[in-house]
Amino acid sequence: MRNARTPSAPRHSRVLIIGSGPAGYTAAIYASRSALDPVLIEGPQPGGQLTITTDVENWPGDASVQGPDLMARMSDHARHVGAQIISDYIVEVDLSKRPFEATGDMGDRYTADSLIIATGANARWLGLASETRYRGRGVSACATCDGYFFRDKACAVVGGGNTAVEDALHLANFASDVYLIHRRDTLRADKTNQARLFAHPKIKTIWNAEVAEVLGDGGKVTGIQLNHPVTGEQSTLTVDGLFVAIGHDPATSLFKDKLAMDQEGYILVTPGSTATSVPGVFAAGDVQDKHFRQAVVSAGMGCMAALEAERYLIDKDAAAALAEDVRPAAASSDVVHHAA
Template identity: 40%
Template sequence: MSASEMYDLIIVGGGPGGLSAGIYAMRAALKTALIEKSVPGGQINLSDAVENYPAIKHIGGAELAMMFAEHAQTYGLEEINEEVTAVEPGLDHHTVRLADGRTINTHAVILATGGTPRKLQVPGEEAYYGRGVSYCAVCDGFFFRDKDVIVVGGGDSACEEGLYLAKLARQVYLVHRRDALRASRILQQRVEAECKMEVLWNTVVTEIIADDSGVAHVALQDTQTGAERGMPIDGVFIFVGFEPNNQLVPAGIRMTPDGFVMTDPQCATQIPGIYAIGDLRDKTYRQIVISAADGCTAALDAAHYVETRKAGKLDASCELPEALTHP
């Protein structure tokens, strides 16, 4: 890769969305590079098992990640193992800057940097992720059929995921640090009406304890009295927020108050040639298959954008958003 080399497409992030974008971009004959600072596959590498990806009944998360990567590699997708420090939009081309000092010029950029579930930051949470600690009821709820689980949180996501788990688990305890839920009233009513759900008010989880089989116990604390107690449990589902990895999103691109990038149905932002996909993008559901679909959509639209640009049909009078020209 020379300093003056121009790419058709740069994909930032190597999760399911980014790798799917790479597959479709290569099939569209775009000169493409995917940049990932860690291992391909993103967060699915941390999943013990995936059972809801179409046509694959059961597979380990790391194995599925490897399959995504190997599929992209069969098309000769160039992969750069480095951290991206900035994405700078331009009229003639966009520039991607790397931590090692290199810069890459490209017609289009797909941001596939994902997001991260907000953590409780308690002992045992990280150590037992995938062994009873989960941040996705749809992904992992099946493994807790007829077992007792805790759902931590008080917003819409916690209530929705708790109600989903109530269809599978023997008992669901909703642990909330306050004396009132933040969820919408209709969800609160559904929680109250669900006989398999019990709300533990003014309570926080202070530690997650496991045995050889996985999570077996949690330590709880009353937020008003400070009293502590233990509770046997089979699983802990945490829904206290989700944080998009939006540090590389250029100024001027619209985001929700929570920091998710707003796009059109083609995953395009309002800056021509810059796309956002996967968990970075503002949407209702966050699943592997949806991220993969985003990658396909963005790559196909980017191919059309690049072809049009190369053909000289792109409106030369197109201007950058005012936020970019007037910092």
């Protein structure tokens, strides 16, 4: 945390959006077009996970676009329609009072009548320097996003849960060969997925193995080095791509014990909605979506959250106006009594 400065008066908005990326920027666009004058706090990684993605070929309307360019366009769009975008990082929120209050890294305070959470999630990585070096050049954490680039090539998937198995099955639609690498001798994935995996002619499972190094020619992945702890041996596997599928961590620690979450830390919402357990607080994108994790899905949720925030504020204003209208015109001591 940076050195805090003397805080100024809170900046108030009708809608405060915490987090950027497709969900946050889309929410800002829709809230702006509804004349709600939203404030968006970008967070530690403006633009989210797509800023570390190269080619995006599944964004509707773009045959191919660079991830950072797509996020820059969304940010520009949000600013164009009137959203205030602030470079800050929220370190504390208070959802117990109205208006809601959030505190930034330097001590700046933000209050709002409604709140949209779009802080996203982060893929878990293996922690190898070579993995980082080749990220976006053969190493990926999203088979749905990048599988198409590996048509007729060999790929490896690391993991043992449903995500890893589903990624392997998805990649088998494109790749010539798929290797599922798991550090144990049994999978955690459900039996139906396992049956599909083991029956697929393109997929081979490598048991009791760990990825020790990602190999490459400086420009792209050429293979991986495996450790086999049971035997103590090492081996090299020639592949063009490595997909890491060992889970994601939603960026929701800020809201722990303040919103209802599942055991993995994903924010729980009303089915078919972005509404959380606290009225006026909405969650969009990967903070509540553990299944799809796609930019277009997050953008759709950002739209939903903005529209639901607008409806919440309309209802809130209407209730306040009604309460004002029905207040007693005078106290009982002021009533004039007429003689019969």
